[in-house]
Amino acid sequence: MTSSTRTHLTAVHTVAVPVTDQDRALAFYAGVLGCEVRLDGSYGPGARWLEVAPPGASTTLALVRREDGTSGMDTGIRLATTDAAADHAALRAAGADVDAELIDMGPQVPPMFTFRDPDGNTLVVVQTP
Numbered sequence: 001m002t003s004s005t006r007t008h009l010t011a012v013h014t015v016a017v018p019v020t021d022q023d024r025a026l027a028f029y030a031g032v033l034g035c036e037v038r039l040d041g042s043y044g045p046g047a048r049w050l051e052v053a054p055p056g057a058s059t060t061l062a063l064v065r066r067e068d069g070t071s072g073m074d075t076g077i078r079l080a081t082t083d084a085a086a087d088h089a090a091l092r093a094a095g096a097d098v099d100a101e102l103i104d105m106g107p108q109v110p111p112m113f114t115f116r117d118p119d120g121n122t123l124v125v126v127q128t129p
Contacts, residue, residue: 012059014051017075018066019119022050025063028118032094035061054079072120084111084127091115 019025029035035052038060043049051060061077081087084102091098097116104111112126 014060014062015075015077016062016064017077017117017121018071018073019063019117019121020066020071021118022048022063022065024118026050026052028096029061029063032091032096072116074122077123078112079123079125080128081125082127084113084125087125088113 017025026037026040029052030037034054036055037051038053039049039051041049048065050063052063053060088098088102097120099114102111102113110127112124114122114124116122
């Protein structure tokens, strides 16, 4: 690709997460994870566009209703935290579906853990400096 054919992409704006019930998903992502609602509106008859994000984040998660009821996937989404152990404990205390143990593979790999939202979608929380 030559420089004259490059795009003007600058960031990842939104990542879609399939959900079966947007209100239930919103209760989890906002109420349990602490995300803020960035956009909640309709875009057609009975169609709702819902975006949430951690406070201060530039990339949002679109909680997209799946009409066929399909959800429960490994999203590949990695969320950043400054304290994986504290967040792991907080989510467990809140009753979230969190893996029992914090993943700690030594000094070269940051601590992390996996959790699932109410639809069974898997996300990972990774400690960042």
